[in-house]
Amino acid sequence: MTQIGFRFNNLRLKSQLFIAFLIVVLIPVLIVGIFLTAQYRNNVLEQATRQTTNNVDKIVTQTADILRIPMELSDDYMVSTELSNLVNTRYATVFDSTHALWEFNDFRSAVKLYREVDYIRLYADNATLLENWEFLHLTDAVRGTDWYRAANAKDGIHWMYTANETRKGQKSLSLVRRIPFPTYKTSGVLVIDVNPKLFDTMLRQEPYDTMIVDASDTVAAAKNGSWIGKSLSQLEFPGLAGKAEGTYNMTFGGEEYRVVIEKLNPASSVNGLRIVSVFAVESIVGEANRVARLGMGVLAVSMAIALVLIYIVASVLTKRTLVLYRNLSRVGKGDLQVYSDIQGNDEIGLLSRQFNNMVASIRGLMAEVEDSHRQRTELEVRQRDIKLKMMASQINPHFLFNALESIRMRIHMKGEKEIASVVRMLGRLIRNNIEIGQRHIPLGEELEIVRYYLEIQKFRYGEDRLEFVIDVEEDMSLTLIPPLILQPLVENAVVHGLEGIGEGGRISIAGKRLQDGGLELTVADNGVGMTPERLRDNRDALDDPSEDKQHRIGLRNVHQRLVLNYGPGSGLRLESRDGEGTEIRLLIPRMKEE
Template sequence: MVRRISALMQGINNIRIKKKLILSFILVVFVPVLIVGIFLTVAFRQNVLDQATQQITNNVERIKKQTLDIIRMPIEISDKLLVDSRLTNIVNTQYNSTFEVVKAYREFNDFRDYIKLYSEVYNIRFYTTNMTILDNWEFLKVTPAIEAEDWYKDAMKQDGIHWSYISDETKGNRNYLSLVRKISFPTYRTSGVLVIGLNPVELNNMVSQEPFDTMIIDESGYIIAAKNPNWVSKNISELDFASKLTNKAEGTYEFKFEDKPSKIVVEDLHPDSSRNGLKIVSVFSIDSIVSGANRISLLGFGIIMLSLVIAFVLIYIFSVILAKRMLLLNKDLNKVAMGDLNVISHVTGNDEIGLLSKQFNNMVVSIRGLMDEVSESHKQQALLQLRQKEIKLKMMASQINPHFLFNALESIRMKAHIKGETEISSIVRMLGKMIRRNLEVGSRMVALKDELEMVRCYLEIQKFRYGNERLTFSLDIDEAGQNIEIPPLIIQPLIENAVVHGLENVAEGGLVRLTTQIKDHMLRVEVADNGVGIHEDKMKQINEALHDMEEEGEYRIGLRNVHQRIVMIYGEGCGLQIMSEPGAGTRIVFEIPTGGHPFA
């Protein structure tokens, strides 16, 4: 994850400022505004569609209520006729002559009165099995053709009100929504079927005022009223979009109407005391609803896009101006990089680029001044080096040849050995070995055992000088690390510091202990003495001096030199650690990797 972020940041850093500004505009402004615009457009469109659906649902509820108001009167009429004694008498009387029938019809005007009084009722007729009556379009004898009709069969099977879209032989066999109800006469053990036809004009006028295609269908799927007159009297199976509506439950559905996305609202209408009911269906095209919202959305989207284009043009212009100023400053920087220190940047302004230009000019002036100072300093150093060479030549004339010194020490050692002074002979041999080794020291690594041999020689010489009463030493060496390579002269100065300074005021019983240990691929070296120790203030000065490149104070030079060499080769975690308390001696510890230079 960190690598991916680092790679992404590196990729961003490699993009030029002009492209960064344009990219930032696209990511920070263009994309968010576009997303918000699309979201608001979709939300606005959906809100309009939901409101339209709710309005259609309300309209369907209103049509349902109005339809119930229309069919309420035929239901009440049928309830009255169900218990009308005059209807019972006229239907069940056995007539002997036509005159009796005509007289009875003249005295019974209820059917005609209901039709005149209520506009919802279009026609009323009664089918009877009394063969002595005359067919007069109000009372009709049941024929085999009538008996075969489904509506007649259903009415005779079950009591109650049935609603059917049936033809009326008294009105040219045109179809009407009709209330069909069986009326029984228990006294005469007869029955008949009452048919009340509803006025189609009332139903069609009601749905024709709707803003969308609306229809009323019976349970058989016949359209009894519709906003589109061409649909009336057809079965919904003849309409592709509505062929599956017969068994649809109440609700709102999406479908294709005339190859356009549309919605359809279905509402059931089941009058009281009825065996079956009707369905109210309203169809509307989604495009017709959201077209206005789409126009508003397109207008808003166009304004947003125009604003974004103007903003993009402005960003592009600003980025070009900014990039041009940066390129001018870059050209001036390249000239300085090529060595031309007489360049003056002419990029003006008080913004960040202008401030960089001013700082650039100040930097060039400072560099020219520094170059002059360096040139003068080089001249002085060259003169100083020339003088130092002259001094060295004069000093060399008075120096003792090292080979002469070694030969002289060897002669002294041999004479001491011949005379039986073995201690003096041994000390002289170790002194010669130390002088030779110090003269041979360079930048190469040396084996730990060779460095320890130098330490042992030094301690033997100092022991000879001070005597056994004042100085003793112990070497606790881990044999596993004898061949590890270390920088030369990093242990001997610590031993020398312990002898010269640690035991400076110790008259007798002085002890210097050197310990080496190999653990976890690290060489640990510890030099300890039982001297007077170091006070807290002085310890603070020593620790500060270890990091001071200009410090030239007494014995701290050796410690500082060792510390800085170790840090330079092995890193900050491998420097000297000095621990001391007044009267309790001093310990100096350092740890270095056994594999040599960790950064090699």
Template sequence: MRKIKNYFNNMKLQSKLVFSFIIAVFIPLLTVGSFLTHELRSNALSETKEQVSSDLERVKKRTAETLEKAIYVSNNLTLDTELKELVNTHYRTIHEVVSAYNNYHKFDEYLKTYQEISNIRVYTKNETMLNNWRFMPENTIHNDFWYRSAKEAHGLIGWYYIPDETKKNRKFLSLVRNINYHDDKTNAVLVIDVNNKHLSDMLSQERTPVMILDDNDYIVVSNRTKFIGKKIDEVVKIDIPPSEWSGTFTGKVDGEKSEVLVDILLPEISSNKVRFVSVIPKKIIMADANRFLLLGFVVIAFSLIIAIMLIYFFSKLLANRFLKLGEQIDTISEGNLTVDIHVDGEDEIGLLSNQVNHMVLNIKELIDQVEKAHIKNNILEKRQQEIKLKMMASQINPHFLFNALESIRMKAHMKGEKEIAGVVKLLGKLMRKSISVTGELITLQSEIELVKCYLDIQKFRYDDRLSYSLNIDPLSENNLIHPLIIQPLVENAVLHGLEDQSHGGNVEITTKMMGEELHVIVSDNGKGISEDKLVSINKVLEKTEDNRGNRIGLVNVHQRLTLTFGDRSGLSIKSNPNSGTKVSFVIPVRGNNHV
């Protein structure tokens, strides 16, 4: 085991990867591929047999339907009183016989109605009747086996492959039935030929040889014409006699091994049966199976070739990279080793470990140097922090500014300047809110309070030149928004919309909840915006990097809205010269976490 381990450790990295692939991939791939191929082949065999069995069952069903027509006609003729009278009448002259024949049309009617039968004839002992190929004397066939079988069948139907002397002795699968006329103590033998062409057309749709046999093992009809008329044991070679055939067995047909399927049909009120034999040559059974087998081997071989090529390429690439890395490390590593990193083996990884030992020493020396430099930097940074603290201590404390404003307000209030005191209080409140703004969300109500402070201060400045109104939907007050979203819009309305107004300037802030959305509108009745300038502003909003002039507030608000809520939440500006300006935006509401 140790020798194997040492041998594996001493192998080149590329050889290791190829060997690992063979062990880890090649064998499982062959195993799984062979198993799947075998299963597919087995499934193909089963499906072929099932298909042929299904085809044979379909042939049996259609044949039964055909034979039912002949049985139906025989039942009607057995009970036909006109036929009974015609067969049992003793005729004195030929004219009487011919007249009786001319008045009886049932045979022709049945032949026209049912394409499944090709001929109907009756054999009788009545010597006063003439042979007109419909009614025939029994003395011509009384020694035939089928005639004797019909006599012994007690009225049951027999199915035989017999010649029809009315059609040049061509053989047909025929229904043979003895009709007993008990009242007259006579009988007649009815023969109905099944249409061979109808049966042949039915079998022609099958791709494998199919045969229909009578009870004497003669092949009545087949989709292979060379089989018709032969006995089945002349076609299918097997040691078992045909009378014992059932189910599925293996035999030879035309010298080729084949699977033979046998099925039986016993029509109603019949004394014998009709058999069906389907032959599936082994080459047909194996065709699909072998195709799957070949396909499986091709896929496995192709997969293995591709895999071998890929593993060879990547293993060679990896090995070359390691060698190159080793060469680069070797060129930059200098000095004596102080830390020993040892890896067993003499492959590329072992070589790399030796180079790492050189690098460790150099890195340790660099760390020592960096630590010394870091100590110096810490001392310098500490000195700089001390200087910054002294500078910060000299700056004006914001609390000092708020306290100073509060003192001014109190002085103004004590001297009766309540208006000035109120404005100073609003200014302090505004500054305190502005300075305390962070990235955290605030309620719409807090933002409106900030806006109200700003407007009250501006109203103090402009007096009756400015008025404002707040239409705040109570349902919207607790919705969370970013700070300083509405205030810049109000500031723009006051500075740009109402700056030149001598009186009657008005700013209106409206909020409304509409379904799952918060709608905010800031409008003024100022000088408005020209069409060209409005186009320019909208372009600037689309190019948020353009923050020139007084539009920086609009751009900032628009960018924060679109980045947070999407393009639909951006600013919408509507204005006409001397008709005021309306700026609006929409925020989707999803509870307290909608942002």
């Protein structure tokens, strides 16, 4: 990491800005864009899958309703005495056979009455019964069909895609069932063709390709009419043959598809049907991909414009920086008549003005150095003054601390121990402010800072005007707390509580542990106190970020830092009586132990 930072610092400002733009803007935007696009694509695909599943459930229900009528009719024919007698009677004449067929109109009535039924026919072995497109003889060709063998192999309802020879081989989904005639110890095979128009009407409303497949993987009905009558292996979906119900991701012809399969097993049926819905993934996510491409295009254009703007801004910054660098180089070579005319209130403009101040200061110092040669005795004083002026623009708390320490030593050597002690405590306060950071500090360290502060104030006000007591349990000294949360409360007590007190001012600081392991610190004074209205205003100001009154900033800062660190159960609690003093309780419910 250090090596990377070293290399980065060796780059020109323009290059640093470009790299920062890539890291801070371009890469995160690309990552977010790719993530959102993928999420959008997945959401669209899952929504389409849910819709397809719901549609398939609906088709299963509707198909079951369509098949219910043929099933009920077949149950009626199973116990029909009229049908049994008609099929098994040996007719002496053609007239007798014709009359019997005319009298039996159950098949014709059912076709007229129920729109779910397209055609009904019964195959029986009775040569004396004439064929009339409803009752047909069992020929060798019929006995060789799959549906006939299946019906005789196992009792029950079979759903199969069959051909109707009475209608020139027209095919449709049919109920096939062996009808036993126990009285005559014979049987026939009933075939009820389901009306294909109902399936066409139902499936044509589906948004995706949907089909009804029988047990032999033959498409009995489909939204795409060219698929009807073909096996799945003949279509583009060979992988669907024999698939159980569920949702699948499959590839056909190099294209990705989402497939939803549900089974329909009607009551008393030997075999069932499968409802299969297929849609190409690209047809669903195509719009999402188009939006993604459009978004990437807009992003690319935006990034290009941003890069151009960054280049322009970087050029302006580097140009101004180079001007300042050349001016510094001239000063380094001894030219103190340089003046930097860089305008602006940004950092470079401020540096330019500081540069001019520095050059002016150096010129003044040089003039003083020349004048100091007049007297040997004043040389050291003037040189020291020049050095102080040269460092005036760079003075910092470290310098103040070191200066105070030097003053303290001089005072101590002269026997002014009380003043030296006060200066030492002031130095410690400054050093603590220098070293303070975001880390938590022990409570004992915070109390030491408060003690120094109160001793200094006691020195200012005098022994009669201010006294203080610190009563904190000794085992709490290692408890870690945020820095500078107690000193502002004490300062508030001194400045606003005791300013109006002529003498007898007292500040008490107490600390104890709560039963839940928390910490309670109390800062109390016997000062002027507050009226109820002012107390209410101060309480309200603790949680009001818009409050900007100067004397409330310290309390609000401490309160909000505590709430941020420890939650709403922490913070400051104010109590005060006008003319009697003020008490501030500081609550920390959870503590870190060092």
